[in-house]
Amino acid sequence: MSNAMEFKKGKIHDVIVKPLGKYLDERGWLAELFRADELDAGIMPVMAYISMTQPGVARGPHEHVEQTDYFCFIGPSNFKVYLWDRRKDSPTYGVKQVVYTGVDLPMMMVVPPGVVHAYKNVGIDNGIVFNGPNKLYAGEGKKLPVDEIRHEEAVGSPFVLD
Numbered sequence: 001m002s003n004a005m006e007f008k009k010g011k012i013h014d015v016i017v018k019p020l021g022k023y024l025d026e027r028g029w030l031a032e033l034f035r036a037d038e039l040d041a042g043i044m045p046v047m048a049y050i051s052m053t054q055p056g057v058a059r060g061p062h063e064h065v066e067q068t069d070y071f072c073f074i075g076p077s078n079f080k081v082y083l084w085d086r087r088k089d090s091p092t093y094g095v096k097q098v099v100y101t102g103v104d105l106p107m108m109m110v111v112p113p114g115v116v117h118a119y120k121n122v123g124i125d126n127g128i129v130f131n132g133p134n135k136l137y138a139g140e141g142k143k144l145p146v147d148e149i150r151h152e153e154a155v156g157s158p159f160v161l162d
């Protein structure tokens, strides 16, 4: 793919975005992140991690060759999430999707391999992101190469965070 590629706005095939339901009571709230009886076996998480991102800071853009990510944006900040479909065999090849999510609208988001992704903390608090990928980071015993193509430093990259 040429780095000069232009993306048009839209919804990307196979990207799933759903609000996380919060059960509120006098103690606070509780939200389910994923359930084995609701997810396809092919994207079932095999590990989980959380990251904290400071206000004004971004992670990505990068993509995976085999791995599907299962993100949950739960707060306490808000994020702008950027997705670019560079899968040549996808019906939405060349589409860019932007999602706002976090404390004001908690969401889960499934990002398949070949969809370049990045997220930026656009709030004023530190932001927590949960991920439940369907592959082990660096494989069994962390002995394999990390499945990740990083675009952060790519000169002339079309994956720009505005």
Ligand SMILES: Cc1cn([C@H]2C[C@H](O)[C@@H](COP(=O)(O)OP(=O)(O)O[C@H]3O[C@H](C)C(=O)[C@H](O)[C@H]3O)O2)c(=O)[nH]c1=O
Binding pocket: 049, 051, 059, 060, 061, 062, 069, 117, 118, 119, 131, 137
């Ligand atoms: C993902 C991961 C990372 N690490 C270690 C490796 C580094 O020492 C440290 C930070 O990882 P990395 O620099 O790969 O993180 P980012 O590049 O900010 O990637 C993050 O933001 C982008 C947008 C994402 O999609 C990733 O899923 C998310 O992790 O944690 C581990 O030990 N296990 C893991 O599963």
